[in-house]
Amino acid sequence: MKEGREVIIAKAGTPVARPVPITSEKPERYPGSAKGQITIALDFNAPLPEAILKEFEE
Known part of the structure; x- marks a missing residue:
C-alpha cells in the first residue's frame, strides 16, 4: 500500500476489505x-x- 499497490483482503475468494492509508x-x-x-x-x-422515562427503564 505504501508503494501505491492496492491490497484486497478476501475470505474464501470473496473480497471483504480494502485497507486505505490514514x-x-x-x-x-x-x-x-x-x-x-x-x-x-x-x-x-x-x-x-x-x-x-419508563421506556428507558425497561
Missing part, C-alpha cells in the same frame, strides 16, 4: 459556521414525560 489532514473548522442554522427548543432542559 491521512493526518484534518478538515478546517470555522467557529460559528452553523450560526442561524441550529435552534434549541426553549424546553430543552425540561424533564421528560413519565411515559418516555
